[in-house]
Amino acid sequence: MIQNPNDYGQTEQCDDGNTNDNDKCSNSCKIQLKLGDYVWLDANENGLQDTNEVPVPNVPVKLYNGCGVNGTPKTMTTNNDGKYLFEKLQPGQYTVMFDINKKFYLFTKQEQGNNRAIDSNPDPITGITKCITLNDDDLTIDAGVILEQPVSCESLTIDRTSA
Numbered sequence: 001m002i003q004n005p006n007d008y009g010q011t012e013q014c015d016d017g018n019t020n021d022n023d024k025c026s027n028s029c030k031i032q033l034k035l036g037d038y039v040w041l042d043a044n045e046n047g048l049q050d051t052n053e054v055p056v057p058n059v060p061v062k063l064y065n066g067c068g069v070n071g072t073p074k075t076m077t078t079n080n081d082g083k084y085l086f087e088k089l090q091p092g093q094y095t096v097m098f099d100i101n102k103k104f105y106l107f108t109k110q111e112q113g114n115n116r117a118i119d120s121n122p123d124p125i126t127g128i129t130k131c132i133t134l135n136d137d138d139l140t141i142d143a144g145v146i147l148e149q150p151v152s153c154e155s156l157t158i159d160r161t162s163a
Contacts, residue, residue: 034137035063035094036085039078042120042144047109049118049142055082056145060099067093067131089134096129098122098143108144120144 039056040049061084062073078084100107107124117140121129129141 031091032087033089033091033134034085034087034139035089035096035132035134035141037083037139037142039082039084039098039143039145042108042146045108045146047112047120047144048115049144055080056100056105057082059084059143059145062097062099064095064097065092066095068095069097069128073097085139091135092133094132094134096122096132096141098127100127100143100145102148104148105145106148108146116140118142 038049039059039061040053041056042048043053044050055078057078057080059078059082060075061078062069062075063086064073065071074086076084076086098107107122107127108120110124111119111121113119120143121141122143123129127143132138132141
């Protein structure tokens, strides 16, 4: 039998896997972790969250169990503050995929600097993070995006002589 504190500071007895010791605990006693954080518009394209940069709402975020993007993910969308949070996760390995609209956005530089809390985690091409080993809550999985540059047609020349 294992003793774990619950959300209210009380201690519950939890099932330790021994089927012969008559534990009668609910699933609330199992370790439940959180993974999440923030999607922002990286205005200066430095790959780091700066104080004047704004959140990006309504970005679909997918959480895959294990390393890679196999199977059916848990999904959610960033809120108006650019935040997302997956809760009630078990310790293990996970992969996050940010599904931005590539007509409007691209991903910024990956893992710049040495502060995980303010860098951008996904690969700039795929939008997929490296494999994340979750043993404690991890609220540092961020995605910086930059505006896609529209194609200019100012210098386009049409040759009407060949037809």
